[in-house]
Amino acid sequence: MEKAASFLFAGTIFNKKKYADEIARFKEKKETENEVDYLSSFERVNPGSEEVTVSTKKRKRKQAASEAVEGFNVFKSSKKALVISEENKTDEGEDNLSKEKKKINLKLEADSILRKQYNIHVSGNKVASPLKSFADLSSVYGCESYLLHNFAKLGFKEPTPIQRQAIPVLLSGRECFACAPTGSGKTLAFVSPMLMKLKHASTEGVRAVILCPTRELAAQTTRECKKLAEGNKFYIKLLTKKLIRSAHLTKLRCDILISTPLRLSSAIKKRKLDLSRVEYLVLDESDKLFELGLIKQIDSVVKACSNPSIIRSLFSATLPDSVEELARTIMHDAVRVIIGRKNTASESVNQKLVFAGTEEGKLLALRQSFQERLNPPVLIFVQSKERAKELYEELKFDNIRVGVIHSDLSETQVKDYFYPY
Numbered sequence: 575m576e577k578a579a580s581f582l583f584a585g586t587i588f589n590k591k592k593y594a595d596e597i598a599r600f601k602e603k604k605e606t607e608n609e610v611d612y613l614s615s616f617e618r619v620n621p622g623s624e625e626v627t628v629s630t631k632k633r634k635r636k637q638a639a640s641e642a643v644e645g646f647n648v649f650k651s652s653k654k655a656l657v658i659s660e661e662n663k664t665d666e667g668e669d670n671l672s673k674e675k676k677k678i679n680l681k682l683e684a685d686s687i688l689r690k691q692y693n694i695h696v697s698g699n700k701v702a703s704p705l706k707s708f709a710d711l712s713s714v715y716g717c718e719s720y721l722l723h724n725f726a727k728l729g730f731k732e733p734t735p736i737q738r739q740a741i742p743v744l745l746s747g748r749e750c751f752a753c754a755p756t757g758s759g760k761t762l763a764f765v766s767p768m769l770m771k772l773k774h775a776s777t778e779g780v781r782a783v784i785l786c787p788t789r790e791l792a793a794q795t796t797r798e799c800k801k802l803a804e805g806n807k808f809y810i811k812l813l814t815k816k817l818i819r820s821a822h823l824t825k826l827r828c829d830i831l832i833s834t835p836l837r838l839s840s841a842i843k844k845r846k847l848d849l850s851r852v853e854y855l856v857l858d859e860s861d862k863l864f865e866l867g868l869i870k871q872i873d874s875v876v877k878a879c880s881n882p883s884i885i886r887s888l889f890s891a892t893l894p895d896s897v898e899e900l901a902r903t904i905m906h907d908a909v910r911v912i913i914g915r916k917n918t919a920s921e922s923v924n925q926k927l928v929f930a931g932t933e934e935g936k937l938l939a940l941r942q943s944f945q946e947r948l949n950p951p952v953l954i955f956v957q958s959k960e961r962a963k964e965l966y967e968e969l970k971f972d973n974i975r976v977g978v979i980h981s982d983l984s985e986t987q988v989k990d991y992f993y994p995y
């Protein structure tokens with residue numbers, strides 16, 4: 575284009591001296607035209623706002639007049655400087671933006687390497703970074719020293735994979751489905767964020783609820799909680815029949831209440847317990863909770879925990895689709911954390927499947943296993959309490975010291991069984 579223009583005007587000489595007046599007039603006209611142009615385009619982007627446009631017009635003219643005092647060149651150069659500094663600003667902004675982007679990408683990469691290393695699988699938006707070590711709890715989340723001290727006292731040097739991911743998820747205020755094999759440290763994964771967030775002991779009401787499928791598990795979780803909370807004056811309570819009968823229940827001062835759904839829902843039904851202040855609700859061993867057909871009771875607990883900012887979480891060794899689907903109806907934007915593969919057993923546990931056609935065949939296979947490789951102590955799980963009693967009678971005659979627990983036993987009998995001394 576430039577080339578074409580120079581070709582067209584080649585040889586033409588324009589006498590600027592001769593046409594000085596016209597040039598001056600032409601310049602003046604152009605300036606006014608530009609102004610009109612500029613203003614009309616402003617009007618175009620603000621259709622229907624006449625009043626605003628008029629006052630803006632006035633302001634623009636006023637501005638132009640005042641700037642004109644400084645001289646046309648000053649005005650032009652200051653305009654240019656403004657543009658340059660705007661450009662610099664944009665460059666700087668873009669630079670910062672790309673630096674920020676790079677930083678985020680590096681962080682995401684580090685997170686995914688750590689997750690791969692520990693077989694952690696997550697799904698959900700903007701999932702918090704996994705913990706590199708327990709030290710992250712104080713450096714990133716301001717954890718008080720008593721908790722880290724308790725971990726050390728209990729001999730916990732490194733977080734387990736489920737703890738690495740579920741703790742930051744809960745601390746970041748997200749709801750969570752966590753699925754990790756038996757014995758992988760799930761209790762600490764949901765108790766520590768509670769202790770960290772609740773900070774100081776309750777002055778009134780219940781602040782966190784943990785639901786467990788059986789009384790024994792509820793009692794075990796209570797003991798774990800107390801161990802982890804040592805050094806802080808939290809009120810950690812197991813909901814027992816005695817506590818339900820007590821007159822204090824309506825004004826229970828409790829930071830963490832642990833119960834079975836059945837017991838808790840009956841306390842709610844009797845209008846003895848107010849759960850409207852609960853900030854955390856955990857369904858532990860959720861697969862068992864839903865399996866045991868406790869949906870109605872769980873539902874009544876979920877309803878009673880009516881605090882709109884409550885954080886709910888599900889911890890389980892397996893996460894059947896039916897349970898997840900059901901739970902999703904009450905969870906908000908939940909993160910799913912799975913250690914290893916969903917619904918698989920721990921890789922550190924040897925497993926063997928033995929086919930036995932009949933009950934007698936099972937007993938035979940069991941006896942054979944005892945002779946070949948099963949060294950007591952051994953735990954045997956069966957389907958019903960009747961079957962447990964039967965197997966107990968059968969094994970009693972095999973020169974094995976055998977015991978049995980089932981729901982027909984009293985709490986004291988079960989306790990004596992587990993803690994005889």
Ligand SMILES: Nc1ncnc2c1ncn2[C@@H]1O[C@H](COP(=O)(O)OP(=O)(O)OP(=O)(O)O)[C@@H](O)[C@H]1O
Nearest residue numbers: 730731732733734755756757758759760761762891
């Ligand atoms: N970071 C850790 N390092 C070492 N041991 C730990 C750690 N966290 C928990 N433990 C211990 O591991 C054992 C199993 O923990 P826990 O009972 O919480 O597992 P779980 O996943 O809840 O098992 P289950 O599915 O049977 O309930 C406990 O004795 C606990 O004290």
